[in-house]
Amino acid sequence: MSNSISLVALRLFVRVAATGSFAGAARQQGLPASSVSRHIAALEKALGQRLLYRHTRAVRLTEVGERYYQQVREILDTLDIASEQAAGTASQPQGLLRINAPVAFGRRHIAPRLASFQARYPRIETELTLSDAFIDPVQEGVDVVVRVGALNDSSLVARRLAEQHFVVCAAPDYLAQWGIPATPESLVEHNCLIYKGTRGVQQWYFRSEGARRYQVREVRGNLRSNNAESLLEAALQGQGIVLFPTWLIHAELKAGRLIPVLSDWEASGEPAPQGIHAIFPENRLRSSKVAAFLEDLQATIGEPPYWDA
Amino acid sequence: MSNSISLVALRLFVRVAATGSFAGAARQQGLPASSVSRHIAALEKALGQRLLYRHTRAVRLTEVGERYYQQVREILDTLDIASEQAAGTASQPQGLLRINAPVAFGRRHIAPRLASFQARYPRIETELTLSDAFIDPVQEGVDVVVRVGALNDSSLVARRLAEQHFVVCAAPDYLAQWGIPATPESLVEHNCLIYKGTRGVQQWYFRSEGARRYQVREVRGNLRSNNAESLLEAALQGQGIVLFPTWLIHAELKAGRLIPVLSDWEASGEPAPQGIHAIFPENRLRSSKVAAFLEDLQATIGEPPYWDA
DNA sequence: AGGTGAATTGCATTATGAGCAACTCGATCT
DNA sequence: AGATCGAGTTGCTCATAATGCAATTCACCT
Known part of the structure; x- marks a missing residue:
């Protein structure tokens, strides 16, 4: 019985259980779905036990399948680590x-x-x-x-x-034309390009040097997007002020294409760091x-x- | 790499490592030795590492092979247990x-x-x-x-x-002809059939009811053997007195073909229980x-x- | 109702492993 | 020291098993 179990079958079973789909597992492993189906069937036959409920639309683990999945996943992981260590020795x-x-x-x-x-x-x-x-x-x-x-x-x-650190910044052209905001509160007078993701409109938070808590400051503008790059592009063209993490715009800051403003405050796009x-x-x-x-x-x-x- | 490893190869590797022999592993798994050789070779190729030193006479584990063996053995065991549990549920x-x-x-x-x-x-x-x-x-x-x-x-x-309990006993014919020994010391007067194994001649130990330590008593006879069944056969034919564990002769005792003697003493073939x-x-x-x-x-x-x- | 994506099944092709035999190489026996 | 035996490897043929493709079924979505 356990001798007729193959490693590929176990690997596929883990993938199927993790993705909840035969086709998904097949794609991940670069195999036709039919092979996956047959391997799982062979595994179930070897165990004499059904591991997955086929619901045509989705695949759900059986009770024994659930236990077996947890154990096999652990086993395959440790096997892979062991093999990697063996292979990697002196290399x-x-x-x-x-x-x-x-x-x-x-x-x-x-x-x-x-x-x-x-x-x-x-x-x-x-x-x-x-x-x-x-x-x-x-x-x-x-x-x-x-x-x-x-x-x-x-x-x-x-x-x-x-x-992650945020900075408020804008293109030199924009600042030349509309002026440099002096306080977070004055941002309402400016055109702010605001990120709007799945969690809704991103708030702009500020705290003064040394303050513990962030405060939301009202901002508004004529462009919102769920795509940061688009906002960035607009900002570079002088359309408005943006709030972005430094990892996203450090090149633009360094090149001077964006100028930080409100440097006396710490800005953030989240209420907490x-x-x-x-x-x-x-x-x-x-x-x-x-x-x-x-x-x-x-x-x-x-x-x-x-x-x- | 780890995808090209097969379970049979791992099982064979464990068997080879445990027996220290390709041929032995092949016999245990009922496979030709050539298959074992090839599977191990494939495993080593997959790992890019030599697992065994082939010394023509004996096979020794490499340093990495040793580590890998310990790990794989554990892995296969837990896999087998997991598979057995999965298979054995509700069955x-x-x-x-x-x-x-x-x-x-x-x-x-x-x-x-x-x-x-x-x-x-x-x-x-x-x-x-x-x-x-x-x-x-x-x-x-x-x-x-x-x-x-x-x-x-x-x-x-x-x-x-x-x-394990021992009894000293003999066939009724023997006792009728030569008498019933009254004390362990009187055994020297009798023909004792003595087991002689790889650890030398078996000693006969006695202790009286309630005594803590066993004492060796001298015994001698005209038949020694490393095969208990032969001694038993001789005793049944009335050739002499034997010292045997009860599990070996309980049928003969029950049938009366052997009669226990020296029942006031505890006998033993070992210095400790x-x-x-x-x-x-x-x-x-x-x-x-x-x-x-x-x-x-x-x-x-x-x-x-x-x-x- | 039709269409879509997912799983299974049938079939032809391919590849992989088994089994056998021949070969090499040491170690032990005589 | 030479012969013999056992162990491991390699070459080869054959059977079994896996692969990939196509066809089918089925539930769900539009």
């Missing part, structure tokens, strides 16, 4: 490293680093996926997820990469490729991060 | 149960039980190997080993099945088929064991 980290990051942050701060990272670890292949929706690394089968802001899931391990974190399933922490990536990333970002220096 | 214990026992004890007290045990658990297949040499359950890939006497290896878990134990690798304890077997065995043996009742 470099290797294998496929799947990274997921927010679009803007990934393009600016992850993607440019990958070349030198891979030059340093030539045996690591990387697969960079950028998406702004929250990604469950377990569900997607991803090694590392970089997220900005809130952390909720406690079954994951997070490592802080940097603090937010960090930039790498999160990953607990087991992946012991993976040398993940460790190498995090170490490399943290070293290049630096403390304080290079975009704030 | 009976199943699978192959490999038992090893001493020849005499196995024939008398294990083999006769297997029929009813397997009737009770029809989905368990058993494989009973009888051998008197000490067997390492890990090395031999056995689920349960029954041993009489000394326990040494601490990496194994043991469960006491029964205490010895038990009958089931031993097994730690992980197997959680296996339901092992648990079922031990429970069944212990229930039928009883307390005190049926051969002493």
Whole structure:
């Protein structure tokens, strides 16, 4: 019985259970869905037990399937770690490293680093996926997820990469034409380009040097967007004032295309300070490729991060 | 890399590492040695690392192989347990149960039980190997080993099945012809059939009712053997007096073909009391088929064991 | 009601593993 | 010291199993 179980079947089962879909698992592993179906069927036959309820639309784990899934996931992880350690002895980290990051942050701060990272670890292949929706690394089968802001899931391990700082700024043209605001309160007189995401319109928070709590200040303007890059573009063209994290606009600030204003206040897009974190399933922490990536990333970002220096 | 690893390869690797031999692993798994060779080669290729030193006569684990072996063994065990639990939910214990026992004890007290045990658990297949040499359950890939006497290896878990009691006895014919010895000391006047194993000639120990320590008493006779059955046969034919554990001769005692003597003393073949134990690798304890077997065995043996009742 | 995406099944092709035999190489035996 | 035996590897053929594609069924969405 247990001799007729194959590793691929177990891997596929874990993927199916995590994604809740045969097709999803098939895509992730680059196999036709029919193979997935047959492997799972073979596994169930070997165990003599149904692991998944097929509901045609969605796939749900059986009670025994749920237990088995938890155990097999753990087993496969430790097997992979063991194999990696065995393979990696006296050699470099290797294998496929799947990274997921927010679009803007990934393009600016992850993607440019990958070349030198891979030059340093030539045996690591990387697969960079950028998406702004929250990604469950377990569900997607991803090694590392970089997220900005809130952390909720406690079954994951997070490592802080940097603090996020916001600045209010505008193009020199805009400031020349409309003047430089002297206080946060005076922003109501200006055209502010406001981010409007899934959580609604972003508030602008301020606190004076040394103050503990942030205060919301009213802002308004003629352009709102759920796409930060569009707002940035508009700001560069002198359309208005923007509030952005420094990692997003440090190049523009440095080049002088955007000028910080209200430097006597600390600005923020959130009521509380937010960090930039790498999160990953607990087991992946012991993976040398993940460790190498995090170490490399943290070293290049630096403390304080290079975009704030 | 880790995707190209197969479960059979891992299983074979564990068996090879445990037995220290490709051929041995091949025999245990019922595969040609060539397959074993190729699977191990494939595993090493997948890891990019040599796991075993081939020394033509013996096979030794590499340093990385040693670590990998320990980890993979653990992993496969937990996988098997998980699979068994999944398979066994709402059903009976199943699978192959490999038992090893001493020849005499196995024939008398294990083999006769297997029929009813397997009737009770029809989905368990058993494989009973009888051998008197000490067997390492890990090395031999056995689920349960029954041993009489000394326990040494601490990496194994043991469960006491029964205490071992010895009796001195002889055939009625012998006693009629030569008389009944009144004291242990008078045994020197008798023809004692003595077991001579790998640890030399077996001593005969006695202590009177309530005494703490056993005392050796001199015995001699015209037949010594390393085969208990031969001595038993000779005793049944009236050749002499024997010292045997009760589990070995309870049928003959009950039938009156052997008559106990010196009943006022406790006899023993060992300087200290010895038990009958089931031993097994730690992980197997959680296996339901092992648990079922031990429970069944212990229930039928009883307390005190049926051969002493 | 029709369309879509997901899972299963049938079938032809391909690839992978089993089994057998031949070969090499040490170690042990005589 | 030479012969023999056992152990591991390699080449080869054959059977089994996995793959990929197409067809089918079914629930759900529009």
